[in-house]
Amino acid sequence: MNLFENVRLALEGLRANKMRALLTMLGIIIGIASVMAISTLGSAMTGSVTKTMDKIGGKNIMVSLSPKNYDTQSTLQEEDLITQDELDAFRSTYADQIKAISFSTGMGSGQLNSGFIHKDVSITGASPDYGLVNNINLVQGRFIGDRDMDGTRNVIIIDTTLRNNLVGVDGDVIGKEIQVDTKSTNETYTVIGVYEKLVIDNPLFYMGDDTRIECFIPITTAKSLNPDTTNLNGYENFTIMATSNTDSAAFALTTKEYFVKGLGALSDFTIQAESLEAMASEATGMLATLSLGISVIAGISLLVGGIGVMNIMLVSVTERTKEIGIRKALGARNSAIRSQFIIEAIIICLIGGIIGVGLGSALGIMGSTLMKFPTNPPFLPMIIALCFSMAIGVFFGFYPANKAAKLDPIDALRYE
Amino acid sequence: MMRNKIIEMRGIVKSYYLGTPNELEILHGIDLDVYEGEFLSIVGASGSGKSTLMNILGALDRPTKGHYYLDHLPMENVRDDGLSQIRNKKIGFVFQTFNLIPRSTALKNVALPMLYGGVPRSERSRRAAELLQLVEMSGRSHHRPNELSGGQKQRVAIARAMANDPAIILADEPTGALDTHTGRLVMDIFHRLHQEQGKTIILITHNAELAEETERTIRLRDGSIVDNRMNGNYQLEGCYESV
Ligand SMILES: Nc1ncnc2c1ncn2[C@@H]1O[C@H](COP(=O)(O)OP(=O)(O)OP(=O)(O)O)[C@@H](O)[C@H]1O
Ligand SMILES: [Mg+2]
Numbered sequence: 168m169n170l171f172e173n174v175r176l177a178l179e180g181l182r183a184n185k186m187r188a189l190l191t192m193l194g195i196i197i198g199i200a201s202v203m204a205i206s207t208l209g210s211a212m213t214g215s216v217t218k219t220m221d222k223i224g225g226k227n228i229m230v231s232l233s234p235k236n237y238d239t240q241s242t243l244q245e246e247d248l249i250t251q252d253e254l255d256a257f258r259s260t261y262a263d264q265i266k267a268i269s270f271s272t273g274m275g276s277g278q279l280n281s282g283f284i285h286k287d288v289s290i291t292g293a294s295p296d297y298g299l300v301n302n303i304n305l306v307q308g309r310f311i312g313d314r315d316m317d318g319t320r321n322v323i324i325i326d327t328t329l330r331n332n333l334v335g336v337d338g339d340v341i342g343k344e345i346q347v348d349t350k351s352t353n354e355t356y357t358v359i360g361v362y363e364k365l366v367i368d369n370p371l372f373y374m375g376d377d378t379r380i381e382c383f384i385p386i387t388t389a390k391s392l393n394p395d396t397t398n399l400n401g402y403e404n405f406t407i408m409a410t411s412n413t414d415s416a417a418f419a420l421t422t423k424e425y426f427v428k429g430l431g432a433l434s435d436f437t438i439q440a441e442s443l444e445a446m447a448s449e450a451t452g453m454l455a456t457l458s459l460g461i462s463v464i465a466g467i468s469l470l471v472g473g474i475g476v477m478n479i480m481l482v483s484v485t486e487r488t489k490e491i492g493i494r495k496a497l498g499a500r501n502s503a504i505r506s507q508f509i510i511e512a513i514i515i516c517l518i519g520g521i522i523g524v525g526l527g528s529a530l531g532i533m534g535s536t537l538m539k540f541p542t543n544p545p546f547l548p549m550i551i552a553l554c555f556s557m558a559i560g561v562f563f564g565f566y567p568a569n570k571a572a573k574l575d576p577i578d579a580l581r582y583e
Numbered sequence: 584m585m586r587n588k589i590i591e592m593r594g595i596v597k598s599y600y601l602g603t604p605n606e607l608e609i610l611h612g613i614d615l616d617v618y619e620g621e622f623l624s625i626v627g628a629s630g631s632g633k634s635t636l637m638n639i640l641g642a643l644d645r646p647t648k649g650h651y652y653l654d655h656l657p658m659e660n661v662r663d664d665g666l667s668q669i670r671n672k673k674i675g676f677v678f679q680t681f682n683l684i685p686r687s688t689a690l691k692n693v694a695l696p697m698l699y700g701g702v703p704r705s706e707r708s709r710r711a712a713e714l715l716q717l718v719e720m721s722g723r724s725h726h727r728p729n730e731l732s733g734g735q736k737q738r739v740a741i742a743r744a745m746a747n748d749p750a751i752i753l754a755d756e757p758t759g760a761l762d763t764h765t766g767r768l769v770m771d772i773f774h775r776l777h778q779e780q781g782k783t784i785i786l787i788t789h790n791a792e793l794a795e796e797t798e799r800t801i802r803l804r805d806g807s808i809v810d811n812r813m814n815g816n817y818q819l820e821g822c823y824e825s826v
Contacts, residue, residue, distance in 0.1 A: 490685075493696070580682070
């Protein structure tokens with residue numbers, strides 16, 4: 168039998184009963200729409216997490232010494248610290264997985280004074296690779312170099328807000344001397360670079376408005392200024408930037424094991440190594456659970472929708488008993504009648520599916536726009552949703568269609 | 584010259600409620616021969632079994648007992664799909680209540696048997712238009728049945744019965760729902776199909792005058808043939824022994 172003819176017939180039938188068709192489709196529409204919306208939101212979320220991870224360094228592994236037991240007061244001993252030699256050995260062992268290692272130490276907050284301008288800032292001592300590892304976006308000048316480190320120079324990198332305060336947007340601040348007072352120091356620094364602060368416009372990563380102004384000085388300078396750390400030779404924490412094809416979560420474990428061995432069993436401290444990627448995948452894992460929940464609801468809705476389609480098809484078969492009899496008298500085989508009704512059920516479900524995909528996509532686009540990561544609905548779930556709705560049509564249309572096909576031609580013809 | 588015996592029925596019995604205490608035999612052993620190109624009428628009181636016989640003749644129903652050869656083919660050996668095909672290709676039905684598909688236009692209704700017969704789309708439309716012309720309904724080909732009068736509907740139904748150029752046209756009280764004048768128009772179409780195209784036509788009617796117009800009339804009473812005679816001047820050489 169002619170497929171085209173059946174489709175036309177089904178559409179004519181639906182047009183004659185628009186309201187009924189729409190109500191029948193409702194379950195399918197809701198089911199498909201929720202699947203579509205959640206998969207669009209899901210891909211928006213994954214996309215935005217990935218994008219933000221790239222911004223803040225998705226391949227970073229933060230390594231630090233932490234007390235085994237927080238209840239007892241434990242103080243760091245020099246032998247606990249990770250030495251430069253250990254680090255060099257580690258680096259050469261895993262050369263193909265490590266892109267860079269950076270160090271930093273917080274100096275706390277202080278006040279910047281330049282002429283009549285006074286600003287609260289926080290000072291971080293950083294190593295040259297810090298810029299790369301933490302995606303520091305330099306807009307003027309340069310970042311800390313090896314010679315600044317070796318010479319424990321008083322050089323500083325400030326952010327654009329501070330630059331604008333000091334010399335205006337167009338002013339040249341490089342080479343300018345500024346004074347910073349912290350709790351224990353008052354030093355004068357030469358500005359060597361200006362960076363633009365990273366703006367994370369991802370609501371998923373929202374951590375409150377950070378209005379702090381952070382300035383960077385060489386870590387060697389920082390250590391020399393901080394009497395607590397001057398006598399200790401080694402590192403308490405550092406950040407590893409893994410290469411892009413490294414599984415950073417797995418590498419974090421490797422790193423932890425490597426340095427725990429170096430610590431010795433008697434130490435009060437242990438190593439923590441956390442990859443940002445692993446933390447982010449925890450977040451996406453939560454999303455997966457959420458989508459699973461919504462999929463279950465969608466599944467129930469599709470099941471109910473399918474039963475609705477079956478019900479309306481049974482009504483339609485009864486209403487058209489006489490028509491079926493006429494068709495049989497004119498020579499329609501049982502299979503022709505069966506396919507006519509199955510195709511009608513498929514068409515109902517497919518139209519419901521198309522409306523659902525449209526509605527769900529619209530919701531998904533709206534939601535992802537609210538998430539500040541406008542995303543097009545993913546193509547594959549769209550196709551799957553449409554195929555699935557057709558499958559519902561076949562499944563729930565079969566019984567009524569078969570009932571129609573098996574009608575006795577004379578009984579059907581005589582039906583009033 | 585012997586004419587082709589297109590229908591041969593021997594001992595056809597039809598019973599309802601088989602195997603129950605109130606088993607009901609409607610046809611009691613019908614013997615009937617119809618030759619190709621005949622115009623036959625079946626008359627009889629209401630409930631005498633005319634439609635029941637017609638349904639068996641049209642391969643819509645199977646007899647409870649007896650043998651039916653349609654164009655020499657023993658029907659008891661034909662399965663359901665085969666019956667569908669026979670209805671599609673060899674039989675054209677015309678019903679008292681027209682039985683057009685309400686949602687389809689006249690043209691689509693006429694084309695429907697060709698659709699089930701696997702005729703290509705363009706050929707279907709072409710032939711359907713031609714058949715509507717034959718019954719003088721060209722002007723209404725895009726109208727739906729509820730926009731047509733009874734006589735017009737029946738003309739469309741006759742055109743539909745002709746769609747696959749069947750050997751036999753079975754008409755069950757085709758003029759029953761029409762006034763005398765429109766009934767006359769419909770009857771004239773049957774005469775034309777009979778004379779110009781040589782169709783075998785079997786007509787059930789309650790109207791004695793219309794039955795007189797056909798070549799031969801069979802009378803049913805309580806499920807048996809009680810009369811089988813040639814009408815007026817019609818004579819068929821050597822076809823029939825005495826009844
Ligand atoms: N499906 C059925 N079950 C039981 N009895 C039936 C069935 N179909 C027909 N009959 C009976 O068979 C008998 C003959 O019916 P049929 O329709 O053949 O009569 P008819 O000669 O065509 O009458 P009319 O002129 O009124 O159309 C009737 O008594 C009817 O009640
Ligand atoms: Mg009857």
